[in-house]
Amino acid sequence: MKRMLSVAGYTLVLCACNTSALPPAPPASPSHNPGAAQHDPANPPIDCPLHAQGIKPDHLRPFAEVSKYIEFLERPDRALWQKPDAVVDALALVGSETVVDVGAGSGYFSFRFAKALPSGKVVAADTEAEMVRHLHHRALTAGVKNLEAKLITPSDPGVTNLTDWVFICDVLHHVEDRPAWLDKLSQALKPGARMALIEFKEGKLPQGPPESVKLTRAELIRLVSQAGLVLEAEHAELLPYQVFLVFKKP
Numbered sequence: 001m002k003r004m005l006s007v008a009g010y011t012l013v014l015c016a017c018n019t020s021a022l023p024p025a026p027p028a029s030p031s032h033n034p035g036a037a038q039h040d041p042a043n044p045p046i047d048c049p050l051h052a053q054g055i056k057p058d059h060l061r062p063f064a065e066v067s068k069y070i071e072f073l074e075r076p077d078r079a080l081w082q083k084p085d086a087v088v089d090a091l092a093l094v095g096s097e098t099v100v101d102v103g104a105g106s107g108y109f110s111f112r113f114a115k116a117l118p119s120g121k122v123v124a125a126d127t128e129a130e131m132v133r134h135l136h137h138r139a140l141t142a143g144v145k146n147l148e149a150k151l152i153t154p155s156d157p158g159v160t161n162l163t164d165w166v167f168i169c170d171v172l173h174h175v176e177d178r179p180a181w182l183d184k185l186s187q188a189l190k191p192g193a194r195m196a197l198i199e200f201k202e203g204k205l206p207q208g209p210p211e212s213v214k215l216t217r218a219e220l221i222r223l224v225s226q227a228g229l230v231l232e233a234e235h236a237e238l239l240p241y242q243v244f245l246v247f248k249k250p
């Protein structure tokens, strides 16, 4: 199902990459699809990445549930301790890199990376189709052209040998088979590529997941080193509640 939206002179075909901000769509039927009739081959629609990956967004669960999680990730007070701009600055990007934000969620970091990469790009990858829909919609409506929303599977982080930086914040503890996942990630990277890894510190903290799912700093270093990446730096003082490590593919 497609909807037309006029943004800065461009007609975008949203391909049901809607959020609750848009009115409910009419039932799917070819006769209700004006976008198809008006399709102009010279100006092809910016298609939804879910369609490109064979998912029918019309079949996703209601957006309300996801929008609550997005609100949680984007809560204003998070910036006080998450320091997203300082985290992006700490990577010292030159601006032409390709960064893959694995488990991007709402795009809390992805949209900041997009700004820091005027001649590069960010791939905002997530396993939740609703998040990918949100990321794509947000990029389209905000006119962010160097952000690609990508649906990945839980067993494949979706990085390639074109990736300069992998960014993973509060995701690794969600991954089931961490050694296999990290092996896949490491094998896909070219020599010299880097990975920034952020996870919550152990102990009672005002933020973060339950203690039972946390990974210790030593465990993080062990897991990533076993996958063949080398610890290059640690931003130990930057974040009050999280470990922030940088690894490099030798």
Ligand SMILES: C[S@@+](CC[C@H](N)C(=O)[O-])C[C@H]1O[C@@H](n2cnc3c(N)ncnc32)[C@H](O)[C@@H]1O
Pocket (backbone or CB within 6 Å): 073, 102, 103, 104, 105, 106, 107, 108, 109, 125, 126, 127, 128, 131, 152, 153, 154, 155, 157, 168, 169, 170, 171, 174, 175, 176
């Ligand atoms: C706590 S959120 C963090 C989002 C974002 N990185 C941030 O810091 O705001 C965790 C995200 O990881 C995604 N996720 C869970 N399992 C994953 C996996 N195996 N591979 C990639 N992403 C995953 C979830 O869908 C969710 O969006």
